[in-house]
Amino acid sequence: MERRRLFQLMGSVALAPALSGLFWRRAEACTRVLWNSPGQSVIVGRTMDWPESTQPKLYALPAGMARDGGKLGGVSVVGDNPLQWTSKHGSLVAAAYDLGAIDGMNETGLAGHLLYLNSTDYGARDAARPGLQAGLWLQYALDCAASVKEALALLAPVQIVMVEAHGHKASLHLALEDASGDSAIIEYIGGRAVIHHGRQYSVVTNDPSYDQQLVLLRKMDEEHAFAPASRDMPLPGNMNPVDRFQRAAFFSRFLPQPHNTRQAVAAMFSIMANVSVPFGAPYKDFGTYNTEYRSVADLTDLVYYFQLTTVPSVSWTALARMDLKPGAPALVLDPDALDLAGEVSGRYRPVSVPF
Template identity: 75%
Template sequence: MINRRRLLQLGGSVALGSALPLGAMQAEACTRVLWNNPGRQVLVGRTMDWPESTEPKLYALPAGLARDGGKLGPHVVVPQNPLRWRARYGSLIAAAYDLGAVDGVNARGLAGHLLYLTETDFGARDVTRPGLQAGLWLQYALDCAATVAEALALLAPVQPVMIEAEGHKASVHLAIEDATGDSAIIEYIGGQAVIHHSPEDRVMTNDPPYAQQLVLLKQMQSDPAFIHPSRNTPLPGNVNPVDRFQRASFFSQFLPEPKTERDATAAMFSIMANVSVPIGAPYKDFGTYNTEYRSVINLSTRTYYFQLTTVPSVSWTRLDGLDLKAGAPALTLDPDGVDIGGDVVRRYRPVTPPF
């Protein structure tokens, strides 16, 4: 339950129009929610919403792998001063188009997520800074950091570089969290890094930039109509990022204290289902897309739960059941199968790492 900073909500999106103009933003939809109350297991959920399949695959990537942040597949996209590194930690990730991690957790319990942000601007290339193609932004953090603080220090001198794949630019912002419950959100606005670093930074959607989402949060907290919420509390019900932010914030405050990991996982999946975009409605006509998958990560037990919306089952992988030590083979699992469900750790198969 969210007690230390009570999350309230405005009475409908009309009240937000002057502060957060929806018409000025695209509405590609993803949502991230962190559940990090002291003394409990730390969990995070996300939805992936996209105009087409991202061809998601799960990869177990051992420590010791060498990476080149200047390449996008076989193509060199950062010709000058590319960032190159060797993974310190193994990780389990969900990839998009086999070009980079968009979701995942490492063996130390650091997790992260890339979400769309219209206003992303990494700035003109500064060749004095190591360049990292944006599709590997998250992977670099998972490979090399054990905590949010370590990740921020590692990422500070690095410049993400915009790429385009499958007709889509990597206009993304990055959320990271660790097993202590720490949290950070990194955005590039006008070519400058904007960093929000606090365990209180729990709910994040796409647009607007996170600073404006915090303005919305303050408005929600000050609305007397929602200090004592009830079943009659009016909630915005559309699928745009602002409405999803409000619903995720509102319902997160009611999460019950879980008795088991199963209880906690189910509770988080219920929040992510509430902010998902149902399949089949004509949302593409106004720039919002169906939810392709939902994930929940238990950072305390290093367990990755995954559910394609077209598959009726949830699968899970405990990182402790994988060999992620240096020298171990990389492994993969295609989650697109009606028989994929339950503990799938034994269903991974060796693969050449895609990046």
């Protein structure tokens, strides 16, 4: 049983050399780790890595907002049958390019993250299904669902539509988790939604597709015995998705039972630091880039922690201190401030939401 659990959490070091060529072609790198052990707060961490700055801003978005899932930056990109809705739940999100939420959580404890997946194929547009441009995929889930199960049901009839911004296609997969510790990873492969739903799906990186990663890990589990963990155990150290997946899964397995939420959040930030891309790390296709920010969400106490890597401190927003009721103003916070630290709910300012 212990060996099977290890398989679920980590891959073999031997996988990385065989697959490394695949990931150098497109090296956009993000990592999500969910810590959902029984008897403690549910904590999730994420790194945001991209070939350039995503110009991140934090938005507090109240319930009652009307949205058009066919628009990107005010321009219609889904001509027929765009998905339209009014938000049921307030949320706190990190936006990319002011075009849509890439990370965040809502007031019920549902959280989600969009990560790059080179093999994404949303399929040909079927106008019989409501169309949702990929940049608003996460926001729709946070606006309308209170749990992973509810989000999956709401997304089932919807078709995600490919868009492009700043020279990059929105080739994405979506990771969701909630305050119960439930988890789901949604990918579009060959035009079809492939869903991995269950608490065990706690670590997500990028390519290959999740089912392929599981096959590779199963093969290694069947053919090789894992050595006892120790400080001498070799682990992959590069930044490609397989290496990051293995390190995140390996080290998250040994996280100590926290005595309080402060320890749990600090532990998750340590995992996120371990899989972050250092300044100056070389990438073949896109030059040099680094992890832009790290986020940690406490889904039990509804606190969102954020660390821009060019700012020396961690800031956090307690959703309980934000007015997310219908009719409240939307608020924004630019995290690029050297004095930004601690609880920062009072520093948000009213804004006209651009997405």
